[in-house]
Amino acid sequence: MPASDAIPPIALPFVSEKAKKTLDLVEKFVAQECIPSDTVFHAQLGEGEQRWKGHPSIIDDLKERAKKLGLWNMFVPRNHFKEGAGFSNLEYGLMAEYLGKSRVASEATNCSAPDTGNMEVLAKYGSSAQKQKWLTPLLNGEIRSAFLMTEPDVASSDATNIQLTMRRDGDEWVMNGSKWWSSGVGDHRCKVYIVMGKSSPHEKNPYRQQSVVLVPADAKGITIHRMLQVYGYDDAPHGHGHISFKDVRVKDSDAMVLGEGRGFEIIQGRLGPGRIHHAMRTIGAAELALEWLIARINDERKKTFGQALSSHGVLLEWIARSRLEIDAARLVVLNAAIKIDGANAKAALKEIAEAKVLVPSMALAVIDRAVQAYGGMGVCQDTPLANMWAQIRTLRIADGPDEVHLQQMAKRENNDRRDEVIKRLEWQRAEADRILERMGVKKLKSHL
Ligand SMILES: Cc1cc2nc3c(=O)[nH]c(=O)nc-3n(C[C@H](O)[C@H](O)[C@H](O)COP(=O)(O)OP(=O)(O)OC[C@H]3O[C@@H](n4cnc5c(N)ncnc54)[C@H](O)[C@@H]3O)c2cc1C
Missing domain, CATH: 2.40.110.10 (Butyryl-CoA Dehydrogenase, subunit A, domain 2)
Known part of the structure; x- marks a missing residue:
């Protein structure tokens, strides 16, 4: 099934025909070229000190290929900047999910952190000289x-x-x-x-x-x-x-x-869309973990107590749970993207925080099930699962720890709603009393 056929119905009205075509191309590029290249990337990187001496040349090959396919800088949102491929945050979100399945795909398409957030800073706040010196080579993928x-x-x-x-x-x-x-x-x-x-x-x-x-x-x-x-x-x-x-x-x-003393403004502007880019890629990583889980429980060579793992109900339940948790989290991310597209990141603070906190925890649970299904193999280097878990675990800390986002969300919800909620609940209680009195019905002793 092409990726564009899997777009959730709730997001479909916001996705252009051009974005659907690009999404299908992204999916194909990642599945057929990037995921196999992950192994090449690690092999070229090698071991020891050599790992820091250069970068794997497969990256340059993939960048050329991505440029030819028109898969370049899709993250730059069209309603906020003229640079970039002309997609909305939502459209890029759908693409980023596929990029998140591969180690090399985001860099190959010039959509990898921290360059994405840094390019947004330069595009949003940089002077024209700063843009020329740093933004142009970053957008061209020449520097990091x-x-x-x-x-x-x-x-x-x-x-x-x-x-x-x-x-x-x-x-x-x-x-x-x-x-x-x-x-x-x-x-x-x-x-x-x-x-x-x-x-x-x-x-x-x-x-x-x-x-x-x-x-x-x-x-x-x-x-x-x-x-x-x-x-x-x-x-x-x-x-x-x-x-x-x-x-x-x-x-x-x-x-x-931007000017002296304006650092806070800049870091706040930087992290809005960047946070959901991580969330979007993480949905893809969770999908990949689910694929590995499915592959393991159907592995005919590795039966336990005479049965494939797929005939053990508990493991099948892991598939169902993973499916519903991924699908629910995806909607939270897409909702945040739609909200940013409709206004800006500031108007979508709540939705961005929801995605930032919810998605990594969801993905960690899915990856952990897949790790468990692989037994010892799950924690070593023979699957991508262990590395994925380590990477995604850091997202609960990086770009602000969960607790800070939860505290801000809670404060906003509490401050915005408490007066109205208390007033409404009191009115409803009083109204119930008035109805009871009008009907001549006695209130139960066990009720307020
Ligand atoms: C893999 C990785 C990549 C990173 N990349 C970058 C980068 O490129 N650039 C960069 O500048 N930074 C980067 N960071 C750093 C990251 O942004 C910080 O680690 C993060 O902001 C937390 O700051 P801290 O480590 O100083 O922890 P602290 O501020 O000391 O917080 C420690 C813990 O205190 C608790 N806490 C904090 N505030 C509250 C609160 N209000 N309520 C309740 N509990 C609270 C949380 O549990 C938190 O994890 C990266 C981190 C990681 C792990």
């Missing part, structure tokens, strides 16, 4: 980028804690401090860091003390001390760096994005 906010010495989920200092010296900014979890800095193609620091500590409003600047990766004074691992995976050649800045200098006119 990193976003440096999180720091080792402070609780960075509260960005007001960020400490890296940015001191003005004439027309330059001088930076000192440390960053970690700087994803992408291991890649030799990563040429620009988008850095958040404290430029205006005396500003009364704590949300106006930070600025975002663009720093060339080869700027003097930057040291990458080590690469962090995710549950033992190094994520080469991309990697997650622990970096220090010692008297790093950039020119104000080249580097400052």
